[in-house]
Amino acid sequence: MRWKSAKLSLLALSVFLLxxxxxxLISELNGPQSKGVSVTSVPKTPxxxxxxxxxxxxxxxxxxxxxxxxxxxxxxxxxxEKTKKPKFTMTPTPTKSSTKQVVPVKFxxxxxxxxxxxxxxxxxQIDPGYYHNSQGACDLLVYDKKGNEIFSEQSGIGQQVIxxxxxxxxxxxxxxxxxGLPPIYQGENIPTGMHIINGDLKPGNYTTSNNCxxxxxxxxxxxxYTRGVTNDNDQRFASTASVAFSIxxxxxxxxxxxxxxxxxxxx
Numbered sequence: 001m002r003w004k005s006a007k008l009s010l011l012a013l014s015v016f017l018l019x020x021x022x023x024x025l026i027s028e029l030n031g032p033q034s035k036g037v038s039v040t041s042v043p044k045t046p047x048x049x050x051x052x053x054x055x056x057x058x059x060x061x062x063x064x065x066x067x068x069x070x071x072x073x074x075x076x077x078x079x080x081e082k083t084k085k086p087k088f089t090m091t092p093t094p095t096k097s098s099t100k101q102v103v104p105v106k107f108x109x110x111x112x113x114x115x116x117x118x119x120x121x122x123x124x125q126i127d128p129g130y131y132h133n134s135q136g137a138c139d140l141l142v143y144d145k146k147g148n149e150i151f152s153e154q155s156g157i158g159q160q161v162i163x164x165x166x167x168x169x170x171x172x173x174x175x176x177x178x179x180g181l182p183p184i185y186q187g188e189n190i191p192t193g194m195h196i197i198n199g200d201l202k203p204g205n206y207t208t209s210n211n212c213x214x215x216x217x218x219x220x221x222x223x224x225y226t227r228g229v230t231n232d233n234d235q236r237f238a239s240t241a242s243v244a245f246s247i248x249x250x251x252x253x254x255x256x257x258x259x260x261x262x263x264x265x266x267x
Contacts, residue, residue, distance in 0.1 A: 111177040119143070123167040130199075130226070131177040134160045134191055138175030142227070144168065151227050153194075156258050160193035162200075164226045190263035192256040196222045202265070203248030208239045209261035214254060222253035 106125050120126050133140070138161050142151040145168040155161045160182065165171060182200040195201045199222065208214075215236050217225045225234070239245060244266050247254055256263055 109179040111171065111173060113176060114171070114173055119170040119172045122165045122169040122171065126165060126171065127179065128166050129179060130162060130164050130181050131179055132160065132162045132182050133175045133177050134182055136175065138173070140175070141172040143170040143172070145170070155193050158191055159258055160191040160195065162194040162196060162226050162253075164223045186265065188262060188264045190265065192258045192260050192263065194226065195254050195256070197247055197252045197254060198250050201247070201254065204265055205244040205246050205267045207242055207244050207264050207266055208256070209241055210259055211241050212239050212257045212260035213237065214239055214256045214260065216247065216249075216254045217252045221251050225253040
């Protein structure tokens with residue numbers, strides 16, 4: 001009976017050793033779980049990487065990308081006060097002319113030669129009234145305030161020009177003009193060109209040394225005629241050399257052609 005119980009004890013010990021050995025072997029292969037210790041699995045944390053050139057500086061990690069749904073935050077821009085633009089005054093640069101300069105003063109009884117625009121204006125630089133030239137050839141042009149030509153006269157040497165200038169006329173003259181009518185002509189040496197009856201010519205009988213033409217206003221005043229204003233009543237007459245003809249109406253103008261030669265008042 002004892003032998004049988006000892007045999008059972010030995011068998012039980014052998015089984016216990018086999019089980020213990022198996023458990024020990026399994027625990028060595030599977031880690032601490034096999035030893036009966038409950039271990040919770042913890043994910044391994046990657047160790048930080050260091051730069052090879054500088055052991056103290058870490059390699060920066062990439063910034064997480066921003067999703068498209070995120071709205072960027074805009075900073076408020078400061079309000080700028082509007083500044084007024086400075087005003088600049090343009091000063092015209094005077095241009096130099098190779099010809100004679102216009103005298104910017106009021107003329108007296110004599111208007112010098114002027115061929116530069118802007119032309120002298122009647123009522124500002126020039127007084128209105130009659131003006132004449134009897135000292136030689138002359139080109140004379142008169143414009144209205146809009147710049148339209150209203151009178152043009154080209155006289156030869158020894159030929160007289162008479163013009164009436166009224167307010168706002170503009171004058172371009174290539175000869176010296178004197179204010180007023182010429183002196184009254186007596187006898188011989190009456191120049192060809194423009195004359196005013198009862199002005200520089202007295203009514204009477206006249207002769208010319210050559211056959212020529214002359215014009216006398218009919219129905220218009222001498223003032224209009226000397227401004228280039230004519231009408232169908234202006235008449236042309238033929239003069240025969242040394243044959244007297246009569247002129248005598250009041251406030252008329254007479255124009256003698258340059259081919260008339262010597263004009264003489266005979267009576």
